Amino acid sequence: MGGESIPDIIEAQDLEKKFGDIIAVDTISFTVKKGEAFGFLGPNGAGKTSTMKIIACVSPRTSGTLRVFGMDPDTYPAEIKLRLGVVPQETNLDPDFTCFDNLFTYSRYFDIPPDIAHRRAEELLEFVQLQEKKDVTIEKLSGGMKRRLVLARALVNNPDLLILDEPTIGLDPQARHLIWERLKMLQAQGNTIVLTTHYLEEAARLCDRLVIMDNGKILVEGSPADLVKQYVGKEIVEVEKTEEVLLCLSEKNIPFEVIGDTVQIATGSSREVVRTLFDHCSPKKVLTRPATLEDVFLKLTGRKLKE
């Protein structure tokens, strides 16, 4: 690390979180640099949300060191939280207030003067395209609108670090794309973003760098493209599973994986594989597609259902 390098917004070393005997976060280490969009991927129960809560200073860590903006969350929670914007997994807007008042009231918790808070609330409603819902109470909003308002609320204090826990959970494609677009804009403005998701497409689109977590541990770290290249390859050839194909692939020493009634072959050159298949294996259905983060994810975290 050179002296002139980009400052670290989050530095975590051997971060651990236990709930009784259960280890939710198992001595993980990572750093997030200024201006970066950093993702935490993992199946349910991987420890993503626990990690987010520790960073957001609402859940104390069990052990390890953690610095957010160079400060320890145990000693300077208010100072850190003053500069954070948090989108929690569970939408917790204030149902006693309208959209505008949700933003305005929240601004007060950050000591933002009323005139600035007022202007900022108007701007943010526009930013998430809710200006027409300004005086509408929360219960009259759709799920997508609520999620957008939560994003707007996280921005009232112009945060230096935005923490998003499953920002587009349960949204339809339209609402999801709008949120992605807005997050892209924020990222382009130099905001630092940390997000968790189990939508792999979301991670691939938004994250500069990400980690895949399972059982409280970080399995891999890297940029989405590098991870795909490193762990799966360029492309995936999918063939319908038949005895003939299986036998033939084994004979030709082509590594493959059986998923349900399809056979997947990860490869750098799909043309060669397809040619071999057609020349020797008499396949039924063949499909070639680029490898995705989802393939990496399933490869690393397994295909068994996570509860």
Add this chain to the structure above:
Amino acid sequence: MIMYHFWSIPRITRRAGKVWHRNLVVFFRTWKVNFFPPLIEAFLYLFAIGMGIGTYVKEIDGIPYVNFIAPAILAISVMNSAFFECTYGSYVRMYYQKSFDAMIATPLSIEDVIAGEILWGATRSVLYVIIMLPVLAAFGVISFPTSLLAIPLAFLGGLMFAGIAMCFTAITPSIDTLNYPSFLLITPMALFSGTFFPLTLLPILFQYIALALLPLTHLVAMMRMLTLPALTGMVMLHLAWIILVTAIFCIVAINLMRRRLIV
């Protein structure tokens, strides 16, 4: 890991005022619903018990019966408004609305949030007493200017019941189990704390129990001293009891809430 004890003095900042302010704004936004109950309550008690039972009882210890129960109406209202605000009200905000989670994502700490809720519960008691005083004054059953001291006393009494309520909210497994303290503590207290008949009518053992354990006993006694007025040195004893109990319950409530919400 830091250990939190039930008795450790919580660090509360002025940010607690922001939680209080939030609740105040909501209260005044729906002021018609909120101002009506205390007004009606005052009338109901005065007519049903004051005029009704009062027709037969006439007076207690030389005091007209309506004047005897007027301070009890105030004290019960202080108890109910703070207690129900910090049980059902706070529980809904904590559990169903997730408002506390939203607040502690800002510079507010959980200590600030709970302190703000308790302060708000006490403020509600003050507002209710302010609404009831003119009604009681109109019926000529309380004396001025000493009765004006019922307002600051409402705040102290409100803090006490808000703190007690918050302890139950911190340990209750669900909103339904909050019915237990309501029916097993609040209702008996409203009847047996020297409210509608003097404590001295109870068997001596119960008198001691009421004085030792029922917070409302001390609040009613002080209220009565102010509204009749009939101030004696005993007022200091009641005041000391209330302050001590208030401090204990408020501190324990915040620590219990911290244990519940910060994991």
